[in-house]
Structure formats: C-alpha cells, structure tokens
Amino acid sequence: MTTDFTATRALFDLPEGVIYLDGNSLGPLPRAAAARIARTVTEEWGQMLITGWNKAGWMEQPARTGDRIAKLIGAESGHVVMGDTLSIKVYQALASALEMNPDRRVILSDTGNFPSDLYMAEGLCRTLGGDYRLKTVAPEEVMAALDDSVAVMMITEVDYRTGRRHDMPALTARAHQVGALAIWDLAHSAGAFPVGVAAGGADFAVGCTYKYLNSGPGGPAFIYVAPRHAEIARPALSGWLGHEAPFAFDPSYRPGRGIERMRVGTPPILQLAALDAALDIWDAVDLDDLRATSLALTDRFIAGVEATCPDLTLATPRAHAQRGSQVSFRHPEGYAIMQALIARGVIGDFRAPDILRFGFTPLYIGIAEVDGAVAILSQVMAERLWDQPEYRTRARVT
Amino acid sequence: MTTDFTATRALFDLPEGVIYLDGNSLGPLPRAAAARIARTVTEEWGQMLITGWNKAGWMEQPARTGDRIAKLIGAESGHVVMGDTLSIKVYQALASALEMNPDRRVILSDTGNFPSDLYMAEGLCRTLGGDYRLKTVAPEEVMAALDDSVAVMMITEVDYRTGRRHDMPALTARAHQVGALAIWDLAHSAGAFPVGVAAGGADFAVGCTYKYLNSGPGGPAFIYVAPRHAEIARPALSGWLGHEAPFAFDPSYRPGRGIERMRVGTPPILQLAALDAALDIWDAVDLDDLRATSLALTDRFIAGVEATCPDLTLATPRAHAQRGSQVSFRHPEGYAIMQALIARGVIGDFRAPDILRFGFTPLYIGIAEVDGAVAILSQVMAERLWDQPEYRTRARVT
Known part of the structure; x- marks a missing residue:
C-alpha cells in the first residue's frame, strides 16, 4: 500500500496560519474525534448510562x-x-x-x-x-x-x-x-x-x-x-x-x-x-511510507537550517538509523528563539537547557511546512528577532 | 441556602421512561457537560494545541x-x-x-x-x-x-x-x-x-x-x-x-x-x-439539604419495599447515622430480579452474591421516582416476573 499523506492531512483540524511542529508533544485534533467524543458522551454515557459498560463495549x-x-x-x-x-x-x-x-x-x-x-x-x-x-x-x-x-x-x-x-x-x-x-x-x-x-x-x-x-x-x-x-x-x-x-x-x-x-x-x-x-x-497508513517521508522531511529541515542558521548546532544524529521523527538544535538562547518562532506561527518547543525541538509528522506536515519553518527560523536568527524582552519571560510550560 | 432539587433535576440528561437508581455506580450526564467537553476538544485542543497547557490552564x-x-x-x-x-x-x-x-x-x-x-x-x-x-x-x-x-x-x-x-x-x-x-x-x-x-x-x-x-x-x-x-x-x-x-x-x-x-x-x-x-x-447544592433529602428518600424506599416485598431482606442499616445514600436488599435471586427491573426501566445494580443495590441521588431523583420504583419492584416480586430464563443469563457487568 502507498499512503496518500495529502489525504491524511485533511483529516486533521489545524488552525489557520500555523506550522505545527509539536506533534511529538501533543498531536492535533483529528476532525472525526470531535463527533466521536460527542457520540460517546450523549449517546453512550447519556442514554445508556451504567449499561454502557456492556452495551457500548466500554x-x-x-x-x-x-x-x-x-x-x-x-x-x-x-x-x-x-x-x-x-x-x-x-x-x-x-x-x-x-x-x-x-x-x-x-x-x-x-x-x-x-x-x-x-x-x-x-x-x-x-x-x-x-x-x-x-x-x-x-x-x-x-x-x-x-x-x-x-x-x-x-x-x-x-x-x-x-x-x-x-x-x-x-x-x-x-x-x-x-x-x-x-x-x-x-x-x-x-x-x-x-x-x-x-x-x-x-x-x-x-x-x-x-x-x-x-x-x-x-x-x-x-x-x-x-x-x-x-x-x-x-x-x-x-x-x-x-x-x-x-x-x-x-x-x-x-x-x-x-x-x-x-x-x-x-x-x-x-x-x-x-x-x-x-x-x-x-488504519490507512503504511508505516514504511511514513518512515521514508519522515526521514525526507527531517533531512530537508536539517539541510535548510544548516544552510541558513550557522549559530544553531544540530543535536540530532545525521545517520537515519539513529534518528526518530524530530530534529533538535542547540542554542544558548533557545527559549527566546522558540518564543519568537511561536509568535510567528511556527510551533515547536523548548527543552531545558538549550534545545529547540521540532517534530515532523507526515500525517499532516509536508515539504511546504518544512520550507516555511526554515524560512521563518532563518529570518528570526538573521535579524535577531528573538532578542526581545517578551520572549525571555518563561511560562511554566512551553 | 436551600437547594431546589426540582431545578437541579433539569440539569441532567436522563433517558425517557427510566428511573435511574444507579448514580452510585455511574452518575448521569449533566446537560452542560456535552458542550463543555466539545469546547475543550475543538477550541482548546483543536485551536490551542500544545499551548493549551498554559492558555487553557490545563x-x-x-x-x-x-x-x-x-x-x-x-x-x-x-x-x-x-x-x-x-x-x-x-x-x-x-x-x-x-x-x-x-x-x-x-x-x-x-x-x-x-x-x-x-x-x-x-x-x-x-x-x-x-x-x-x-x-x-x-x-x-x-x-x-x-x-x-x-x-x-x-x-x-x-x-x-x-x-x-x-x-x-x-x-x-x-x-x-x-x-x-x-x-x-x-x-x-x-x-x-x-x-x-x-x-x-x-x-x-x-x-x-x-x-x-x-x-x-x-x-x-x-x-x-x-x-x-x-x-x-x-x-x-x-x-x-x-x-x-x-x-x-x-x-x-x-x-x-x-x-x-x-x-x-x-x-x-x-x-x-x-x-x-x-x-x-x-456549587448550588447545600450538602445538609442533600443529606436530609437523601435520608427521606431512602427511608421512603425502605418503608415502601418492606410493606410490599416480604421476600426481600434489608441489608442497609436503619439508623440514619450508619447509612450512606443507597439502599440494598438481599435475595437469592437478586441477579434475575435486577434484570427484570432493568427491563422495566428501573435501573439499579446487582452485587454478588445476593445484593440488589439502589442509589438515591437527590440531584435528579425525587419522591415520584422512589414510588415508581417501589411499585415496579413490588409487581416484579408479587408476580415473580423475574423468573424468566432471559433474566438469569449473566452479562459480565451489571
């Protein structure tokens, strides 16, 4: 089987104007989930009550x-x-x-x-x-x-x-x-x-x-x-x-x-x-397709960032066999850089002390998102857009 | 404060024709819960994504x-x-x-x-x-x-x-x-x-x-x-x-x-x-009102059942200080009796080996439900309506 990732992307509810590279922390909402949950709430819990444990197969x-x-x-x-x-x-x-x-x-x-x-x-x-x-x-x-x-x-x-x-x-x-x-x-x-x-x-x-x-x-x-x-x-x-x-x-x-x-x-x-x-x-995803696509995306992101952001140090192994589905870069100002990215619609996350973390999830992330993220990150770095007081105030969770 | 339990009852979504005496096992659906859950799903998870941990206060x-x-x-x-x-x-x-x-x-x-x-x-x-x-x-x-x-x-x-x-x-x-x-x-x-x-x-x-x-x-x-x-x-x-x-x-x-x-x-x-x-x-319930109403309901149920169902043996203490908010009766055919009740819209539950269990929850159960349950239970007992093969087949959960 060959997976059509253009089709899977349409199955997720992603906010406009956001490049979501944090699905390795919290995946986005599958469009069908809202209706499924509502059905469980109103038709199962609401109507079956205690009998839901049997009737609904809970x-x-x-x-x-x-x-x-x-x-x-x-x-x-x-x-x-x-x-x-x-x-x-x-x-x-x-x-x-x-x-x-x-x-x-x-x-x-x-x-x-x-x-x-x-x-x-x-x-x-x-x-x-x-x-x-x-x-x-x-x-x-x-x-x-x-x-x-x-x-x-x-x-x-x-x-x-x-x-x-x-x-x-x-x-x-x-x-x-x-x-x-x-x-x-x-x-x-x-x-x-x-x-x-x-x-x-x-x-x-x-x-x-x-x-x-x-x-x-x-x-x-x-x-x-x-x-x-x-x-x-x-x-x-x-x-x-x-x-x-x-x-x-x-x-x-x-x-x-x-x-x-x-x-x-x-x-x-x-x-x-x-x-x-x-x-x-x-059910419709071929995991080998997923892996091949994920590696292509992470390779492309690494190449793009390394070509444009000399101050960021790759923390993720280059060897495919040693790589998951995320790419991390180190920078002493990682926290502020991530805040600047989030303010510009690129959502990744920061992990102390200095890690910028980006997850690549082929189900809803493609080449356009990778290139978009590289472009915004390189602008943030080149113009030092992260160097603003509001990006340095740490929230409890990032 | 005095609690208006007629008003609280309207806040729950209860199926038509059911007397639900199993809220001590699984409470019914509060009407407002469906919308609240939907909002959490679509507006928080869907739109805030990872930032929901801060923005939505998760x-x-x-x-x-x-x-x-x-x-x-x-x-x-x-x-x-x-x-x-x-x-x-x-x-x-x-x-x-x-x-x-x-x-x-x-x-x-x-x-x-x-x-x-x-x-x-x-x-x-x-x-x-x-x-x-x-x-x-x-x-x-x-x-x-x-x-x-x-x-x-x-x-x-x-x-x-x-x-x-x-x-x-x-x-x-x-x-x-x-x-x-x-x-x-x-x-x-x-x-x-x-x-x-x-x-x-x-x-x-x-x-x-x-x-x-x-x-x-x-x-x-x-x-x-x-x-x-x-x-x-x-x-x-x-x-x-x-x-x-x-x-x-x-x-x-x-x-x-x-x-x-x-x-x-x-x-x-x-x-x-x-x-x-x-x-x-x-937030609007006075717990002393709740307790007084609960005791009145359980007293009424005990009196009603004891007056009409001589074969059922009370398992719950008569002394108020020793009673929770449920009433249990024992009968060797407790399982079949409960199935017969459920088939007639009175939902309680059975606990091995011989307990018929009825929960009384003033938020959505009142005198009418107590009297209705007594009437159906007494009919089930008087006419031995429980003595049917289909009521003796045990499901995994009751």
Missing part, C-alpha cells in the same frame, strides 16, 4: 484498542492493553520485571531517558528498599554497562531532547545475554516509525498516545508484555479490573489472563473515544 | 478542580488534587502512610471494603516484602482490631454492598490513639452526604468522581493529604508532574510542594472537562 475497550496499538508497534495481537498514564505503566513494567529477576538489584537506564521514567524507578527502588538502585549512564554507554548486575534495562527508544534513536534489537539482545530484562518506552516511537517490539525481543514496552498517535491531552497509555511473560508477570498495581473475575468481588487478588492483569482501575472512556477516532486514520 | 487544572472537590469533602483548600484512578490513589496513600509509620507492618481494613482497595494493599505488601500484611476483619470489628500493631487503617466510609456507613471521627480517633494512620476511601461518600475529612481527622482520603459527582465513565480520582503531612508524605508513584519543577527535567526526583507531589503523569483533560461541568451543579 469494559473491553482497553484490550480492543490495545490491539490497534499492537499493529503500530509490531506486537502480537492480544498482548497490549490501554490505561493510566505512561509513568504508571513504567512502574508496572519495572516492578514486574524486577520480581522476575529476583537475584539482581540494578535498574539500568541512560541520562537521556525522560525524567519521569527515572523518577518512577527511583520511587520504586525506595519502596522496595534494600539495595535496589537505579544506575544511569550516558546513552552511548548503555551497551557497555550491561553486565550481570543488571536486573532490568529500561530505555526510551528515542531521546526526547535530541531525537537520537537507540538500537532496540542490539541492546535487547545484549541485555538478554547478560540475563537482564528489557523495558522499552515508546513515547517518541509509536506513530513515529515502524516499531518492532516482538522482533526486537522486548520483554515489556510502554508508551503514550497523545504525541504521534493524536489521542488528545491526557490520552491513555499502553503496556505490552511479551507473550512468554504474559502469564508470569505480576502487576504490582493489582487493581480490580486486572483481576481474573472483577465482578466476583473476591476478597483476594488473582491476576487476570495475560495482558488483562495489567489493567488497574476504571478506564477513561472519553479519552479512549478520542484515541479510537485517531486510530482510524492510522 | 496544567493547573488538577489542583484547581481539586479545590472544588475539597469543598464537598470538608477538606482544607489546597490539599486535594485530581488524577489517575481511585485504585492508584489508594496505592499512593497506602505507600506514603506505611513509610510514615516505619516500625509497623499491618494494614487494617474490613471485609466490606471494595475489593480493589484490598487488592492494591495486597500488591503493595508483596512489593514491600518482609512481613508487611493486610489484615481484614468484619466491619463491626474494626474498632476492636485497632491495636499497636496497626500501621495504617484503610477504610471505605460507605460499604459498596450494604450502604453501611462507618463512623469516621470515632475510628480515626481510635486509630490515632494506637499510633496508626487513617486512610478513608470516599467512593460512596463524596456527593452522597457532607463529608468531613478535616473535622474527622483523616490523614489521607481518596475517592472517585464518576459516581455521585457525575463526571462520566472513567472520570479522574482525587487524593487528599492532611496539611500536617503534606510536606512529609512521599509519593511512591513519583511521576514528573509531582516533581518540584517538572519542566526543569532534573535527573533526580524532588517532591513538589504539598499535594502537588501526589500528581503523577499527564492529566486526562477531556475527563476533567466533564468533571468541571458536573461540579458547576454542585
């Missing part, structure tokens, strides 16, 4: 939608389930993996991992007590740091700051060789390129849906447990909807079948409706 | 909405925050409380607690290892079971099956006397009657919003930490939005100020929009 939706995610991350059907936030899913995966490797005490991660993953690991280690600890090394040192002290390797495939992509199959193979389990965070991978959790040998994978998958602010996370662990992994967060028979109201917990046990509490039905509408778009 | 919404909940549960302003599901909030409260009482190993709860609370406690004990354990006693034995082995008492104020209400101030005082901390689950309290977590001395309180508060399927939970613990409690689930400076992207976790540290991941903005619309209704 109860099974986390697994049904999980199967749609599975296709995008190269997972086996029936082994992905939706719920909670990514941080919670990181905790579940970590706690399960540590228990499956009971003689070891080290969680290995890298300093490029998203802080929340590291914080959740810190919190878990403190709760577990004893000599459990989180060890972080530089991203390029993960392979060498894998030794027989490591219980679990927890890595985010694509670095949120630089867009550098780790080699999932190679790191996972090495982790297994030394007797460690591998958890992959796909926050900047799912919907960014073809992911292969099964082929890559991941033991657990987690991710969010509000970035490249366009499920809206606060959309639910997902978790994958490899089939070989599905009936072994114990969810530390053992909630009733992960119970073998939630409506038996047993006094004691018995884990549900396979991935179902990773459910915790009542699923967020309105957010799931938005996600489901967003995933309809993905 | 980032602060969990605390802002938490303050609205605080008013309904008698909590101090600035000490309630929204997020996740109730089970996750139970885990956070438990883990924090156990760490604050490090020389003890027992979580005390009762067999009438909602199973998910017990499951989360079991999971936490297993993760903590050592001799941490969950001890459950009969509801009436909690007071006597409070001794100096108990680290934390974890009680759901109103029993989900019987509607029996515990005495929060008395149990909490006794817990403190023996050196235990008290966690209160308000799932069937918040919006059911005036709750007093501060006056009652609760150390932690948690609850959900999709029952009496009408936030819709999968609406976010809340957590309260008493001000005296706010800067001490450590969130075991230490996510980035609970960090002191989430956007500094520090490699190490530092808990945020007070209740903010109990945030974990990205908040569910669409569900929060629904909740916010639902809370607008609560």
Whole structure:
C-alpha cells in the first residue's frame, strides 16, 4: 500500500496560519474525534448510562484498542492493553520485571531517558528498599554497562531532547545475554516509525498516545508484555479490573489472563473515544511510507537550517538509523528563539537547557511546512528577532 | 441556602421512561457537560494545541478542580488534587502512610471494603516484602482490631454492598490513639452526604468522581493529604508532574510542594472537562439539604419495599447515622430480579452474591421516582416476573 499523506492531512483540524511542529508533544485534533467524543458522551454515557459498560463495549475497550496499538508497534495481537498514564505503566513494567529477576538489584537506564521514567524507578527502588538502585549512564554507554548486575534495562527508544534513536534489537539482545530484562518506552516511537517490539525481543514496552498517535491531552497509555511473560508477570498495581473475575468481588487478588492483569482501575472512556477516532486514520497508513517521508522531511529541515542558521548546532544524529521523527538544535538562547518562532506561527518547543525541538509528522506536515519553518527560523536568527524582552519571560510550560 | 432539587433535576440528561437508581455506580450526564467537553476538544485542543497547557490552564487544572472537590469533602483548600484512578490513589496513600509509620507492618481494613482497595494493599505488601500484611476483619470489628500493631487503617466510609456507613471521627480517633494512620476511601461518600475529612481527622482520603459527582465513565480520582503531612508524605508513584519543577527535567526526583507531589503523569483533560461541568451543579447544592433529602428518600424506599416485598431482606442499616445514600436488599435471586427491573426501566445494580443495590441521588431523583420504583419492584416480586430464563443469563457487568 502507498499512503496518500495529502489525504491524511485533511483529516486533521489545524488552525489557520500555523506550522505545527509539536506533534511529538501533543498531536492535533483529528476532525472525526470531535463527533466521536460527542457520540460517546450523549449517546453512550447519556442514554445508556451504567449499561454502557456492556452495551457500548466500554469494559473491553482497553484490550480492543490495545490491539490497534499492537499493529503500530509490531506486537502480537492480544498482548497490549490501554490505561493510566505512561509513568504508571513504567512502574508496572519495572516492578514486574524486577520480581522476575529476583537475584539482581540494578535498574539500568541512560541520562537521556525522560525524567519521569527515572523518577518512577527511583520511587520504586525506595519502596522496595534494600539495595535496589537505579544506575544511569550516558546513552552511548548503555551497551557497555550491561553486565550481570543488571536486573532490568529500561530505555526510551528515542531521546526526547535530541531525537537520537537507540538500537532496540542490539541492546535487547545484549541485555538478554547478560540475563537482564528489557523495558522499552515508546513515547517518541509509536506513530513515529515502524516499531518492532516482538522482533526486537522486548520483554515489556510502554508508551503514550497523545504525541504521534493524536489521542488528545491526557490520552491513555499502553503496556505490552511479551507473550512468554504474559502469564508470569505480576502487576504490582493489582487493581480490580486486572483481576481474573472483577465482578466476583473476591476478597483476594488473582491476576487476570495475560495482558488483562495489567489493567488497574476504571478506564477513561472519553479519552479512549478520542484515541479510537485517531486510530482510524492510522488504519490507512503504511508505516514504511511514513518512515521514508519522515526521514525526507527531517533531512530537508536539517539541510535548510544548516544552510541558513550557522549559530544553531544540530543535536540530532545525521545517520537515519539513529534518528526518530524530530530534529533538535542547540542554542544558548533557545527559549527566546522558540518564543519568537511561536509568535510567528511556527510551533515547536523548548527543552531545558538549550534545545529547540521540532517534530515532523507526515500525517499532516509536508515539504511546504518544512520550507516555511526554515524560512521563518532563518529570518528570526538573521535579524535577531528573538532578542526581545517578551520572549525571555518563561511560562511554566512551553 | 436551600437547594431546589426540582431545578437541579433539569440539569441532567436522563433517558425517557427510566428511573435511574444507579448514580452510585455511574452518575448521569449533566446537560452542560456535552458542550463543555466539545469546547475543550475543538477550541482548546483543536485551536490551542500544545499551548493549551498554559492558555487553557490545563496544567493547573488538577489542583484547581481539586479545590472544588475539597469543598464537598470538608477538606482544607489546597490539599486535594485530581488524577489517575481511585485504585492508584489508594496505592499512593497506602505507600506514603506505611513509610510514615516505619516500625509497623499491618494494614487494617474490613471485609466490606471494595475489593480493589484490598487488592492494591495486597500488591503493595508483596512489593514491600518482609512481613508487611493486610489484615481484614468484619466491619463491626474494626474498632476492636485497632491495636499497636496497626500501621495504617484503610477504610471505605460507605460499604459498596450494604450502604453501611462507618463512623469516621470515632475510628480515626481510635486509630490515632494506637499510633496508626487513617486512610478513608470516599467512593460512596463524596456527593452522597457532607463529608468531613478535616473535622474527622483523616490523614489521607481518596475517592472517585464518576459516581455521585457525575463526571462520566472513567472520570479522574482525587487524593487528599492532611496539611500536617503534606510536606512529609512521599509519593511512591513519583511521576514528573509531582516533581518540584517538572519542566526543569532534573535527573533526580524532588517532591513538589504539598499535594502537588501526589500528581503523577499527564492529566486526562477531556475527563476533567466533564468533571468541571458536573461540579458547576454542585456549587448550588447545600450538602445538609442533600443529606436530609437523601435520608427521606431512602427511608421512603425502605418503608415502601418492606410493606410490599416480604421476600426481600434489608441489608442497609436503619439508623440514619450508619447509612450512606443507597439502599440494598438481599435475595437469592437478586441477579434475575435486577434484570427484570432493568427491563422495566428501573435501573439499579446487582452485587454478588445476593445484593440488589439502589442509589438515591437527590440531584435528579425525587419522591415520584422512589414510588415508581417501589411499585415496579413490588409487581416484579408479587408476580415473580423475574423468573424468566432471559433474566438469569449473566452479562459480565451489571
């Protein structure tokens, strides 16, 4: 199949006059989502009330939608389930993996991992007590740091700051060789390129849906447990909807079948409706086409900026195999530069201390947007348009 | 102030021909919620995109909405925050409380607690290892079971099956006397009657919003930490939005100020929009009026059913002080009876093994609905209308 990205672009509601290069932070609104959410609200919640859990299929939706995610991350059907936030899913995966490797005490991660993953690991280690600890090394040192002290390797495939992509199959193979389990965070991978959790040998994978998958602010996370662990992994967060028979109201917990046990509490039905509408778009996307287009866009952006903005330093790897679907440049005045860009309709974001971050999402970004962004950025840089007091006042979130 | 419940009823979208006595499971749709959600979807997500986190105030919404909940549960302003599901909030409260009482190993709860609370406690004990354990006693034995082995008492104020209400101030005082901390689950309290977590001395309180508060399927939970613990409690689930400076992207976790540290991941903005619309209704409700009306309704239902249905056994306490806002009856054929009722437009629910459960929510239920439900129930019982094969086939959720 060949994807017509001109057609997919029309499926999104994007404001006039904006070049949106922040879909790696919050994806835009799929046009069909508004109607889908409204239907869930008025026809399901409003008319079915409590019976919606059966009649509208709310109860099974986390697994049904999980199967749609599975296709995008190269997972086996029936082994992905939706719920909670990514941080919670990181905790579940970590706690399960540590228990499956009971003689070891080290969680290995890298300093490029998203802080929340590291914080959740810190919190878990403190709760577990004893000599459990989180060890972080530089991203390029993960392979060498894998030794027989490591219980679990927890890595985010694509670095949120630089867009550098780790080699999932190679790191996972090495982790297994030394007797460690591998958890992959796909926050900047799912919907960014073809992911292969099964082929890559991941033991657990987690991710969010509000970035490249366009499920809206606060959309639910997902978790994958490899089939070989599905009936072994114990969810530390053992909630009733992960119970073998939630409506038996047993006094004691018995884990549900396979991935179902990773459910915790009542699923967020309105957010799931938005996600489901967003995933309809993905049904028509060939992920290899997506990847080829994404690389062409990021190559073009890098070339354009480097040709016109000598003060910006590329932070993203040039090698395709090491690149996600974003491009980052460094500049000491990165914050003010990004504010100047946003004021001119180019929306990317800033990540402390000095990263200008631009996401390229072929579903709704094409060559015209890349060239437009390059032109505005080069003007902002050449004319020092960022050097204004109003661009230096930091808001809490950028 | 005096609440006009005839006026509040018009604020809900209830299907024709239905007497909805299951608002203690899933509250109905507030008419204003559909428009509010649509505005959040199209004007905020659609038009503001990533800037919605600042411009639409999404980032602060969990605390802002938490303050609205605080008013309904008698909590101090600035000490309630929204997020996740109730089970996750139970885990956070438990883990924090156990760490604050490090020389003890027992979580005390009762067999009438909602199973998910017990499951989360079991999971936490297993993760903590050592001799941490969950001890459950009969509801009436909690007071006597409070001794100096108990680290934390974890009680759901109103029993989900019987509607029996515990005495929060008395149990909490006794817990403190023996050196235990008290966690209160308000799932069937918040919006059911005036709750007093501060006056009652609760150390932690948690609850959900999709029952009496009408936030819709999968609406976010809340957590309260008493001000005296706010800067001490450590969130075991230490996510980035609970960090002191989430956007500094520090490699190490530092808990945020007070209740903010109990945030974990990205908040569910669409569900929060629904909740916010639902809370607008609560602004005009006097909780003492609500309680008086609720008791009048449950008294009337009990009297009506007992006068006409001799085969049903009341499971709910007659004493007002021990009653929540629901009435439950037992019958061995409870499941089939409830199906027969639902087929006739009276929606309550069934809880295994033999409980028929009816929630009374003055915001949209009045005397006419009570009398209508009594009439249909008495006909179902007198004519054995439940004794049909189609009413005995169990669906997964009731």
